[in-house]
Amino acid sequence: MDSEVKYWYLRNHKLFWVLNNMQLKQLCIITGFKKAKKGDIIYLFPSDAPKIYFLKKGNIKIASIDEDGHEITKEIIQKGDLFGELSLDTSIKSNEYAQALTNDVTICSFLLSDFEALMEKHPGLALSYTKFVGLRFKRMSSNYSNLIFKDARSRLIYFIKDWAIREGVIEGEKATVMNYLTQQDIAQIICTSRQTITQLFNDFEEEGLLHYNRKEIIVLDLRKMK
Amino acid sequence: MDSEVKYWYLRNHKLFWVLNNMQLKQLCIITGFKKAKKGDIIYLFPSDAPKIYFLKKGNIKIASIDEDGHEITKEIIQKGDLFGELSLDTSIKSNEYAQALTNDVTICSFLLSDFEALMEKHPGLALSYTKFVGLRFKRMSSNYSNLIFKDARSRLIYFIKDWAIREGVIEGEKATVMNYLTQQDIAQIICTSRQTITQLFNDFEEEGLLHYNRKEIIVLDLRKMK
DNA sequence: CAAGAAATGTCGGCTGCATGACATTTTTAA
DNA sequence: TTAAAAATGTCATGCAGCCGACATTTCTTG
Numbered sequence: 067m068d069s070e071v072k073y074w075y076l077r078n079h080k081l082f083w084v085l086n087n088m089q090l091k092q093l094c095i096i097t098g099f100k101k102a103k104k105g106d107i108i109y110l111f112p113s114d115a116p117k118i119y120f121l122k123k124g125n126i127k128i129a130s131i132d133e134d135g136h137e138i139t140k141e142i143i144q145k146g147d148l149f150g151e152l153s154l155d156t157s158i159k160s161n162e163y164a165q166a167l168t169n170d171v172t173i174c175s176f177l178l179s180d181f182e183a184l185m186e187k188h189p190g191l192a193l194s195y196t197k198f199v200g201l202r203f204k205r206m207s208s209n210y211s212n213l214i215f216k217d218a219r220s221r222l223i224y225f226i227k228d229w230a231i232r233e234g235v236i237e238g239e240k241a242t243v244m245n246y247l248t249q250q251d252i253a254q255i256i257c258t259s260r261q262t263i264t265q266l267f268n269d270f271e272e273e274g275l276l277h278y279n280r281k282e283i284i285v286l287d288l289r290k291m292k
Numbered sequence: 293m294d295s296e297v298k299y300w301y302l303r304n305h306k307l308f309w310v311l312n313n314m315q316l317k318q319l320c321i322i323t324g325f326k327k328a329k330k331g332d333i334i335y336l337f338p339s340d341a342p343k344i345y346f347l348k349k350g351n352i353k354i355a356s357i358d359e360d361g362h363e364i365t366k367e368i369i370q371k372g373d374l375f376g377e378l379s380l381d382t383s384i385k386s387n388e389y390a391q392a393l394t395n396d397v398t399i400c401s402f403l404l405s406d407f408e409a410l411m412e413k414h415p416g417l418a419l420s421y422t423k424f425v426g427l428r429f430k431r432m433s434s435n436y437s438n439l440i441f442k443d444a445r446s447r448l449i450y451f452i453k454d455w456a457i458r459e460g461v462i463e464g465e466k467a468t469v470m471n472y473l474t475q476q477d478i479a480q481i482i483c484t485s486r487q488t489i490t491q492l493f494n495d496f497e498e499e500g501l502l503h504y505n506r507k508e509i510i511v512l513d514l515r516k517m518k
Numbered sequence: 519c520a521a522g523a524a525a526t527g528t529c530g531g532c533t534g535c536a537t538g539a540c541a542t543t544t545t546t547a548a
Numbered sequence: 549t550t551a552a553a554a555a556t557g558t559c560a561t562g563c564a565g566c567c568g569a570c571a572t573t574t575c576t577t578g
Contacts, residue, residue: 132437132441136441138437138440138441140433152426153422153423153425153426153427153429153430154419154422154423154426155423155426155427155430182419185415185418185419186415186416186419187415188415189411189412189413189414189415189418190412192411192415192418192419192422193380193408193411193412193418195418195422196380196411196418196421196422196425197379197380197381199379199422199425199426200378200379200380200381200425201379201381203379203425203426203429204379204381206429206433207366207429207432207436210432210433210436210439210440211356211358211364213436213440214364214436214439214440214483215358215362215364215483217564217565218564218565248524248525248526249525249526250524250525250526257440257441258565258566259565259566259567260525260526261526261527261528261529261565261566261567262564262565262566263526264525264526264527264528265527265528265565267526268527268528280525280526280574280575443534443535444534444535474554474555474556475555475556476554476555476556484535484536485535485536485537486555486556487535487536487537487556487557487558487559488534488535488536489556490555490556490557490558491535491557491558493556494557494558506544506545506555506556
């Protein structure tokens with residue numbers, strides 16, 4: 067990959083806004099480049115050097131399996147997001163992995179060590195990164211709170227609204243989201259059973275809150291979704 | 293508070309190990325100092341400048357209340373821990389607050405802005421801080437996973453073992469923890485009802501796993517606690 | 519296009535645990 | 549020291565939602 071392209075990938079990420087164009091052009095820390103199709107597993111912790119990943123195209127999920135074989139989806143990563151060992155801590159081996167949810171996944175990666183070296187030189191970047199990671203954590207933490215307190219219906223509503231706002235096409239109070247998740251996927255995200263998801267979508271449809279099919283989800287009125 | 297004392301508080305926190313003694317002595321960023329007794333509420337988000345807190349003595353909990361009046365305890369903070377707006381993000385107002393669990397709570401605080409300025413000057417500190425926050429979050433995340441997947445009994449066992457290991461006096465496989473939490477407190481931590489906690493402690497006692505009273509909890513065999 | 523695989527729809531039984539109600543014990547504060 | 553408050557113990561009831569079982573629909577792949 068030529069350095070001009072690398073430049074643009076990073077330039078478009080707000081994390082690197084603290085660097086001016088000159089600095090950015092000199093970086094070119096992207097070292098890896100990978101494509102994946104739906105269902106492919108991407109291991110985040112290769113035996114060699116730890117990396118940070120950057121999703122250029124498509125959607126992936128970060129998941130893990132506990133000792134009981136329970137699979138949970140921790141995050142949905144979207145175009146432009148960073149993922150991997152964001153905490154910069156490589157001591158504890160996590161059992162997390164990433165899986166492509168769409169067919170056109172493109173991932174860039176750079177070495178954690180390169181990134182750390184970069185931050186040493188640019189304190190602004192370090193600060194900016196810290197805030198960035200902090201925000202991400204906050205978001206996850208709020209998701210967890212939701213899981214614990216609300217019932218399945220509220221959780222699904224919260225998830226759909228969030229999804230619609232983050233990725234959907236909004237027209238007034240109507241939102242249309244491209245649905246690249248199966249009901250099983252959604253069940254794993256909001257920690258309920260597949261059957262409950264089916265039931266809830268049918269309920270929502272009956273109540274006139276949304277239209278659901280395998281291709282897209284149309285929320286008819288965001289205000290009424292609660 | 294004289295600068296010699298401030299120096300020691302920070303010196304003992306591993307976050308500041310990346311700074312050498314000279315740098316540290318020049319800092320003296322601690323600006324606040326507060327004492328609290330059992331039950332006192334400490335508001336984390338004063339109307340003036342955002343702060344980061346450092347628990348010098350005692351135990352506190354970080355909790356929040358959702359719109360349904362549900363109270364959850366998010367973390368138990370122990371001597372030496374940092375708390376407050378660790379994500380450095382002050383844009384969203386959180387509804388979190390801290391409450392003293394013991395009678396001899398001492399809290400130091402410093403201004404977020406001072407800390408940020410410090411990180412600008414010392415990229416190593418920023419890096420170290422990011423790792424620190426990452427670790428904290430990882431811990432929280434594992435707690436949440438536990439809440440979501442395991443039943444109340446497993447959650448309580450996990451909590452007690454963790455508590456014993458973090459704070460208890462361990463002799464071989466026996467562990468003794470000073471019990472500064474009410475059953476209500478524990479219920480809020482592992483997200484169950486007070487009655488369930490009572491029942492479980494009685495079960496554990498019957499099964500010969502531990503001795504419980506209001507002053508201390510003695511785990512008879514850590515290996516058998518599972 | 520056909521056959522197998524994957525995703526969705528539907529039902530009923532079962533259970534962990536929340537919830538309320540109340541008794542008893544311990545602590546706190548006057 | 550004593551009354552009120554807080555913490556703990558015990559029980560009966562109800563229900564959200566998990567789980568297994570199976571049917572139907574849709575997608576994938578040779």
